[in-house]
Amino acid sequence: SHGWGYEPTNGPDTWAADFPLANGPRQSPINIIPKEAHYDPSLKALKIRYDPSNTKGILNNGHSFQVDFVDDTDSSSQQTSTVPHPVILYYTTLTGGPISGVYRLKQFHFHWGGSDNRGSEHTLNGIKFPCELHLVHWNTKYPSFGEAAEKPDGLAVVGVFLKIGAANPRLQKVLDALDAIKTKGKQTTFANFDPKTLLPGSLDYWTYEGSLTTPPLLESVTWIVLKEPISISPAQMAKFRSLLFTGDGEAPCYMVDNYRPPQPLKGRLVRASFK
Ligand SMILES: NS(=O)(=O)c1ccc(C(=O)NCc2cccc(F)c2F)cc1
Ligand SMILES: [Zn+2]
Numbered sequence: 001s002h003g004w005g006y007e008p009t010n011g012p013d014t015w016a017a018d019f020p021l022a023n024g025p026r027q028s029p030i031n032i033i034p035k036e037a038h039y040d041p042s043l044k045a046l047k048i049r050y051d052p053s054n055t056k057g058i059l060n061n062g063h064s065f066q067v068d069f070v071d072d073t074d075s076s077s078q079q080t081s082t083v084p085h086p087v088i089l090y091y092t093t094l095t096g097g098p099i100s101g102v103y104r105l106k107q108f109h110f111h112w113g114g115s116d117n118r119g120s121e122h123t124l125n126g127i128k129f130p131c132e133l134h135l136v137h138w139n140t141k142y143p144s145f146g147e148a149a150e151k152p153d154g155l156a157v158v159g160v161f162l163k164i165g166a167a168n169p170r171l172q173k174v175l176d177a178l179d180a181i182k183t184k185g186k187q188t189t190f191a192n193f194d195p196k197t198l199l200p201g202s203l204d205y206w207t208y209e210g211s212l213t214t215p216p217l218l219e220s221v222t223w224i225v226l227k228e229p230i231s232i233s234p235a236q237m238a239k240f241r242s243l244l245f246t247g248d249g250e251a252p253c254y255m256v257d258n259y260r261p262p263q264p265l266k267g268r269l270v271r272a273s274f275k
Contacts, residue, residue, distance in 0.1 A: 004215045005063065005245065012260045021217040027263035028210030028223060029121035030270070037206050037272040045273075046158070046203045046224065047096040048196055054091060055193045058177045062184035062245055063214060064258055066109035067174065067193060071138070071145065092195065094137045094156055097224055098207040098271070103137035103156045106145050108195055110134070112240050114256035116164050121213050121259045122225050124161070131162035131232055131240065132259070135195060149212070154220040160199065165231035170197045175239045184247040200228035204274040213260045227274065
């Protein structure tokens with residue numbers, strides 16, 4: 001168990017040894033207590049603009065799976081040696097809400113439990129949801145995601161709770177790709193997926209200053225957690241739980257309980273965009 005993970009030997013309680021930020025002043029996730037959130041009428045509505053051409057692929061990274069988007073302008077990503085591609089005119093961007101400027105979508109991924117009573121990272125009044133979606137964006141005032149990840153206003157992650165209910169048709173395309181990425185390091189193509197289809201009807205949100213919820217736990221994330229959950233069925237949850245943390249040829253370990261528990265608020269304010 002060399003690298004960090006979610007097992008007893010390398011899980012969240014061991015991360016501080018290699019990543020001292022684990023005990024920092026603005027760590028994520030947190031428990032959100034709606035009654036203690038402050039309604040802020042100056043908070044703007046979230047605006048998400050999606051360009052269908054820039055889904056790149058889907059990857060099992062050994063901690064979760066992620067759908068990657070084209071988020072860089074360097075020619076290598078858009079030009080092939082023989083046939084030049086049309087330059088991507090715009091990206092999937094997040095504006096408004098608590099952030100200023102334009103943040104670009106890099107990837108989305110999920111965290112989930114081994115059973116329906118756990119799995120989310122943020123909790124509501126101490127309640128865990130079975131799953132949580134994270135849409136990861138970076139501030140385009142910085143040259144790249146890696147640079148932005150080092151800045152206090154560098155990243156913005158939209159969190160969406162998933163609750164057990166009817167099968168969610170909007171997840172189906174993602175679920176159908178999971179067979180091809182069962183083990184760590186596997187990736188496959190994934191095109192023209194509109195991440196906006198994963199969002200609930202209401203974009204009401206809570207927001208607070210926090211961090212990445214996995215190492216390196218960088219304190220560069222403006223969190224935007226939506227109030228309204230989306231649904232996922234037990235069968236769809238089972239599909240998530242069929243992925244493996246482990247790579248080909250390793251003793252298989254199911255990818256479940258890949259969530260960090262809530263961290264101390266340390267005096268931070270949680271603002272609400274709604275009454
Ligand atoms: N669960 S979450 O939404 O909080 C989260 C989002 C992104 C990352 C990530 O990109 N890690 C790799 C990483 C980290 C720092 C700098 C990088 F360039 C980089 F790729 C980790 C956690
Ligand atoms: Zn996450």
